[in-house]
Amino acid sequence: MFLYSIDVFPKFQGRGVGAALIEELKRLAAHRNCSEIFVLTNENNPAANRLYQKTGGIRENPDDVMYVYPL
Numbered sequence: 001m002f003l004y005s006i007d008v009f010p011k012f013q014g015r016g017v018g019a020a021l022i023e024e025l026k027r028l029a030a031h032r033n034c035s036e037i038f039v040l041t042n043e044n045n046p047a048a049n050r051l052y053q054k055t056g057g058i059r060e061n062p063d064d065v066m067y068v069y070p071l
C-alpha cells in the first residue's frame with residue numbers, strides 16, 4: 001500500500017488525528033492482505049517523521065534519493 005499523502009487541517013493537528021488515520025490505514029491494508037505500507041517524506045518535516053516513527057514506521061534505507069524528470 002502506497003500512502004501518497006496525509007494531511008490534517010492545521011487547527012486539528014497535534015491531537016492524534018494523524019496517528020489515528022495511520023492506525024486505520026494499517027488495519028485496512030492488513031485486511032486487504034497488503035505486505036506493507038510505504039510512504040515518502042523529507043528530513044525537514046519533523047511532524048511527519050515523528051508521526052511515522054510513532055506509528056511503527058521503519059526507516060529502511062536512509063540513503064534513498066528521488067529523481068524527477070520535468071517534461
Ligand SMILES: CC(C)(COP(=O)(O)OP(=O)(O)OC[C@H]1O[C@@H](n2cnc3c(N)ncnc32)[C@H](O)[C@@H]1OP(=O)(O)O)[C@@H](O)C(=O)NCCC(=O)NCCS
Nearest residue numbers: 006007008013014015016017018019041046047048050051
Ligand atoms: C504530519 C501531520 C499529518 C501529522 O498529523 P497530526 O494529526 O498533527 O499528528 P498527531 O497529532 O497524530 O501526532 C503524531 C506525532 O507527531 C508529533 N507532531 C505533530 N506535529 C508536530 C510538529 N509540528 N513537530 C514535531 N512533532 C510533531 C506529535 O507530537 C506526535 O508525537 P508524540 O505523540 O510523540 O508527541 C500534520 O502535521 C500535517 O497535516 N502536516 C502537513 C501535511 C504534511 O506535511 N503531511 C505529510 C507529508 S509526507
